[in-house]
Amino acid sequence: MNEQALSTGMSLMFPIGDTGGVGEIRRGAVAMAKDIHFDETQSGRIGIIVTELASNLAKHATSGELIIRHIRHRGVNGMEILSVDKGPGIADIGKCMEDGYSTAGSPGTGLGATVRLSDVFDIYSQENKGTVIVSQSWAKKLPATEMSHVQIGAICLPMHGEKACGDGWALHHGSEGLHLLVSDGLGHGIIAAQATIAAIAHFNETPERTPREMMHSVHQALRSTRGTALAAVAIKPEEAMLTFAGVGNIAGTILDGTKPRGLASYNGIVGHQVHKIQEIQYPWPEDAVLVMHSDGLSNRWKLEDYPGLRQRHCSLIAAILYRDYQRGRDDVTVLVVRHQ
Ligand SMILES: [Mn+2]
Known part of the structure; x- marks a missing residue:
């Protein structure tokens, strides 16, 4: 690989x-x-x-x-x-x-x-x-406890015909919870991939920053690239809290069996034009599932169309959304996380 x-x-x-x-x-x-x-x-x-x-x-x-x-x-x-x-x-x-x-x-x-x-x-x-x-x-x-504690499902694939993927994601298990980054480099192919690789390398250096700090810092680091749509997330299960900061078209939804809750991103391109970076906090109930995806996936999906799927392995959720809602003309990322 x-x-x-x-x-x-x-x-x-x-x-x-x-x-x-x-x-x-x-x-x-x-x-x-x-x-x-x-x-x-x-x-x-x-x-x-x-x-x-x-x-x-x-x-x-x-x-x-x-x-x-x-x-x-x-x-x-x-x-x-x-x-x-x-x-x-x-x-x-x-x-x-x-x-x-x-x-x-x-x-x-x-x-x-x-x-x-x-x-x-x-x-x-x-x-x-x-x-x-x-x-x-x-x-x-x-250990079994470790496996039931956190579950990740992810699909990240380049547009048909491209070898390099402009999308990417990264995850870090910190002492207090999870830190995530999802990046969709502008366009596709090598140039898009360069922006995403830089964003993820930056995340991996110091992953435990707050989403707001992470967004600011990646914005500075990506000035020489074409730029990216980016979202950073921190989940603290003990506080039952999820913190989100996003710029551009990365979709985020918390599913807890009631009404799905969308996470709000601001307009802009990380590395170039960012008008506002703001952290927003959301409740993170015990059995919640987070779905994040790039715009290679349509946002018209409804998990209710798949009875019982929310309780199943996160990889199955990612795979079904990819199968039924990929747009087919862009890189595509679907990241599904459960952390109890
Ligand atoms: Mn895209």
Whole structure:
């Protein structure tokens, strides 16, 4: 995996149309696993998971994508594989979901090995709308408390035909909570990516600044770039508070099961023209989910259209919004966070 992919949270996407490409995707995924120092056994497992998910897409869905990214938590490396399709859906999953889906059982759709080999597995399927599956594998077992405490779902992909991604995101677990940054460099391609890489490098140097300080400081640091739409967030679960500062088109929404609450950004371009940087505080209820996205995703989505999805793995939420609301003519980022 290239350096940029690691530093900006970029995902890699493999379209699946027929069985022909499965071997190539498997080789790519295994190479990635080795890049992040998975051992022989762990890389082998990634190969099996990718083969199973890709073969299923080719067999059961009209078309689909596997989306792969490097994940990291408290210094431990991992890989996430998302399977995303608009196929017929899996009929028996509905029943599994009623009873509360257990990763112990196999849904009997050729997902047996994926369920068994994944450290984290979740699936969401709707008849005639399609299926999304998340599989995460970690190099070292993470404590269960750690895993239930915070959940991140993310998709960050360049516009079709571009290698460089102008979007990016970063996250830091601080002593008091989470710090996030989402950046959409103006335009797309290399020049857009330069602005985002600079913003994220800046975030990573001193991530625990307040969102307001972060926005001011990145604004100064990006003067030589083309500029970016940027949003910074701090979540302090113990104070049940989320602080947001945004300039430009980064959308943020807090979902807590009541009316969705949109986060307010100001107009401008970070690095060039910024009229106002202001922090706004929002309540962060215990079971809240934060969805942030660049304008590569339409803002017309409603999570109510997907019964029960808010309670599912954040990666499934990100994958479904990407599948159904990507505009297809820009880089796209969807970041979903739950922190209790
Ligand atoms: Mn954009």
